[in-house]
Amino acid sequence: MTTLNNLLIIEDELFQLNWLHELCKPLAKNVLLAQDGAEALKMIAAQGMPDALICDLNMSGMDGVTFLRHLANDDDACPVLLLSAASADIIHSVVEMATLQGVFISDALSKPVSRQQISECLQQLPLVPPCPMPRGGTVPPPDRQMLEQALSQQQIRPYFQPQICVETGRLIGVEALARWEHPQHGILSPAYFIDPMYQHALIDQLGEHILEQSIIRCRQWLDQGVEVPVSVNIAPSELLDVCFADRVFALLDRHGLPGHLLCLEITETEGYDDLSRLLETSARLRLHGIKLAIDDFGTGHSSLLHLVQSPVSELKIDRIFVANMLEDSRYRSAVHASLAMARHLRIHTVAEGVETQAQAQMLKEMGCDSLQGFYFSPAIGANELIRWNQQRLALVQ
Incomplete structure (x- = not known):
């Protein structure tokens, strides 16, 4: 059972505040009381941050929503x-x-709550909130020279995360994900170098590099008798470049890769300033057999409009919907609606971020075509993918 040193309760209704106070006495050495967010912030400033706090939302003074915004600072x-x-x-x-905003909400209960509910939640409160993502540790941020050197020496290269066919369990494709094989710091994720790439105007160079390296690897797999399509992320701005399609065609010709083995995933982080230009480039790519996918569907700009107007062949369900669909009916409904819409439009579907058997089973029952996530494999090197596929074939057979 978790024992707290200091617990702060923020509740404007006096009876409820006193009831929570009595309930929490056995679970914390010191219980502090505040009747709105402003009073709570003064207590925190004077006495320091408590180990945990209980907060109402609708209060007559500073409400809980405003308080949480201040707490996030x-x-x-x-x-x-x-x-x-x-x-x-x-x-x-x-x-x-x-x-x-970075505040860790351990749980959210609807009033009225029972003594058992509140007691169980308090006893399970973690003393240290989990960090949602690594902050890079002691690795210093890269400057332009380091990034250019990493690109020229091919230290940044694609790793490949398998996509599994729901019906057969076999490898049906891979997504290329950039990794930096740093000579001192080991393998670094994009969280470390993508923002600096944007800051130093090197993001287009990175995109071209990952695209060509992915095409080369896909050709090598084909030469080894393994035909597996590769998906590469691009920004919508690439589709607005009149020369982009020609550059892609040139890369495919140079390395002898059929267009149908390449899928370009359009990341929905930008709007579309010139829809006619985007449709022109998209149509040219599709005429050469190249597939187009909408990545992170439902989280970006104009996803539905883009899905209907563009010659899209694949829709990717974002990991945030997959992660929450088992416990939250709202996310589950969004996944179900997205899959149903794609099915009516005859578009292939991929669910990202699948981490459990229960998620995989629910997505199968909903009619998703293929799955991708740590439940099957993290992103792995090109050579390791061949071994992984052999093991996967033995498993499904």
Whole structure:
């Protein structure tokens, strides 16, 4: 059972505040009480951040939503248990907001809550909130010279995450994901170098490099008797470049790769300033057999419009929907609707971020075509993929 040193309760209704106080006494050495967010912030400034806090949302002074925004500015923010009589959709939105701002919401309960509910949640409160993603440790941020050197020496190269056919369990494709094989710091993820690539105007050079290296690897697999399509991420701005399609065709010709073995995933992080130009490039790519996929569907700009207007052949369900669909009916409904729409449009579907057998089973029952995620394999090197595929074939046979 977790024993807290300091617990802060923020609740404007006096009876509820006293009830929570009595309930929490056995679970914390010191229980602090505040009747709105402003009072709570003063306590934190004077006495330091508590180990955890319980927070109402609708309060007469500073409400819980505003308080959470202020809390997010503190690097030492503690875990938060939300209690509210607000509707489920409002609570859901607040949790999403707080999480995006870096506040760890350990749980969110709808009032009225039982003694057992609140007791169980308090006993399970973590003393140290989990860090959502690595911050790079002691690795210094790369400068332009380091990035240019990494590209010229091919230290940054594609790793490949398998995509599995739902019906057969076999390898049906791979997605190329950039990794930096740093001579001192080992393998570094894109979280370390993508933003600096943008800052130093090297992102297009990186994209061209990963695209060509992926085509080369795909050709090598084909020579070894393994025909597996490769998906490469591109930005929508690439499709607005009149020369982009010709560059892709030249790469395919240079390395002798058939167009149908290449899929370009359009990351939905930008809007489309010139739809006619985008459609022109998309049509030319598709005429050469190259597939187009909408990546991170539902999280970017104009996804639905792009899906209907463009000659898209594949739709990728973003990992955030997959991660939450088992516990949250809203995410589950979004996945179900996306898959149904793609099925009616006769578009192939891929679910990203599959990490459990339960997720894989639900997606299969919903009619998803293929799956990708750590449940099957992380992104692996090109040579390792061949061995992985052999083991996978033996397993499904």
